[in-house]
Amino acid sequence: MSVPTAALESSICAPLPVLGQNVTVPLVTGGEVTYAALDYAASAPALQRVWDDVAAYAPYYGSVHRGAGYLSQLSTDLFENSRRTVAEFLGCRADDQVVFTRSTTDSLNLLAAAIPADCQVFVYETEHHASLLPWRDAQVTYLNAPRTPAQAVESLERALADRDPYGPALVCVTGASNVTGELWPVKELAAAAHAHGARIVLDAAQLAPHHPVDIAELDVDWVAFSGHKLYAPFGSGVLAGRADWLQAAEPYLAGGGASRKVARRADGGVDVDWHTTAARHEAGSPNVIGVYSIASACKALTEAGFEGLVAREQELVGRVREGLAEVPEVRVLSLFGDDAPRVGVISFVVRGWNSSHFAAALSAEYGIGVRDGLFCAHPLVRTLLGSDPQDPGECGAPEAEPGERSLNAIRVSFGAGTPDEHIDRFLRAVSELVREGARWNYRTEDGRCVPDRGAAAQI
Numbered sequence: 001m002s003v004p005t006a007a008l009e010s011s012i013c014a015p016l017p018v019l020g021q022n023v024t025v026p027l028v029t030g031g032e033v034t035y036a037a038l039d040y041a042a043s044a045p046a047l048q049r050v051w052d053d054v055a056a057y058a059p060y061y062g063s064v065h066r067g068a069g070y071l072s073q074l075s076t077d078l079f080e081n082s083r084r085t086v087a088e089f090l091g092c093r094a095d096d097q098v099v100f101t102r103s104t105t106d107s108l109n110l111l112a113a114a115i116p117a118d119c120q121v122f123v124y125e126t127e128h129h130a131s132l133l134p135w136r137d138a139q140v141t142y143l144n145a146p147r148t149p150a151q152a153v154e155s156l157e158r159a160l161a162d163r164d165p166y167g168p169a170l171v172c173v174t175g176a177s178n179v180t181g182e183l184w185p186v187k188e189l190a191a192a193a194h195a196h197g198a199r200i201v202l203d204a205a206q207l208a209p210h211h212p213v214d215i216a217e218l219d220v221d222w223v224a225f226s227g228h229k230l231y232a233p234f235g236s237g238v239l240a241g242r243a244d245w246l247q248a249a250e251p252y253l254a255g256g257g258a259s260r261k262v263a264r265r266a267d268g269g270v271d272v273d274w275h276t277t278a279a280r281h282e283a284g285s286p287n288v289i290g291v292y293s294i295a296s297a298c299k300a301l302t303e304a305g306f307e308g309l310v311a312r313e314q315e316l317v318g319r320v321r322e323g324l325a326e327v328p329e330v331r332v333l334s335l336f337g338d339d340a341p342r343v344g345v346i347s348f349v350v351r352g353w354n355s356s357h358f359a360a361a362l363s364a365e366y367g368i369g370v371r372d373g374l375f376c377a378h379p380l381v382r383t384l385l386g387s388d389p390q391d392p393g394e395c396g397a398p399e400a401e402p403g404e405r406s407l408n409a410i411r412v413s414f415g416a417g418t419p420d421e422h423i424d425r426f427l428r429a430v431s432e433l434v435r436e437g438a439r440w441n442y443r444t445e446d447g448r449c450v451p452d453r454g455a456a457a458q459i
Helices: 005-011 048-060 070-089 104-114 149-161 186-195 244-248 288-304 306-325 355-366 378-385 420-436
Strands: 024-026 032-034 097-101 120-124 139-143 169-174 199-203 222-226 237-241 259-264 270-274 330-332 345-350 371-373 409-413 442-445 448-451
Touching (some): 048 288, 070 288, 104 222, 120 149, 355 409, 355 448, 378 409
Parallel strands (some): 120 169, 169 199
Antiparallel strands (some): 024 032, 097 237, 330 345
């Protein structure tokens, strides 16, 4: 999934307009500064194009699928056209289904509810909890963190070779790590899965906003992703891929929309004929605006040209990594090594700093929003930090005081809307904090490091 250097240099495009670019935030040391949103891996800012499209549609909002009125019919057309747009964006095959959900987590829980009862599931310990945890009712094999892409393929092949060859099996793997940003060998893993009679689902939550995803080309069986990471508002997601397991499973939610016909029986019970289309798992009134916003984001990224977007992001990745490498106290976390291709997601720790303290200082003193914690990928971060899996610590709640070592890390992430100035400010801030220390006093409150508003500044 890497991009040739020559292609990068010739096709770099400008940042895409996103909401919040001119929002100013107060600094604890006085004054205000334009907010630098460098937490794209959690939620990317909505594209201005998406917001404009949603605003233009809002006066025509109506309930979908069963209304006779003009607005209802218009909304139904928009909803189903959005499904086709997403299918094109993902390179879906002719018989694939696109099911709209609430998020990546919801998508993978839907698939987990649809797998055959005797299915064996194989998942790496490096996964985000959204893809690590949904398989509670299945026979699950957790694979250790690989240290090279080739090792990832080899460990999967060994595990699959040892399974029951006659039962169904599913492999779940991320496309790009939400901790290190590293790209996984998805196509090779799909080939290994299929060679052993298994299917594969791709968690593309961190891949789809940064890199083209083509179901047919990667030869995966399903793809899951979230709108809020794809420059769309919260509350919508996608599960796209093979229809057979989804059609055979009981509806994810039972209710209107999922049912095609409902009739009372003579014995007083109810007979239900469920839909076999995507509607089977879309019961209730759908999030039409959320679905439309995903489709709008897909169109915007496609029209902007993924080649140029990838090129510019790779330039930013190089600048951030080079800048952090100039600070000896900083250690960037990686599974596959410095040369591994990656998207705009980089996690690191700073010697002598509690990660929550460092992130709080970036925010309070420089107006930079990053993430600290275990990033809902506890086993992976603990492996990268060399700590025991039983060590304390949880997402967003470090127990260490300012200045003490924590078991967490700091994550900076960026994408199609990130201005150069935000990257420059971040690198300058890291260097100054390490060299000169924080200019304000901080304390721990409700598990987080925050500026001590009653303390005098250290400047």
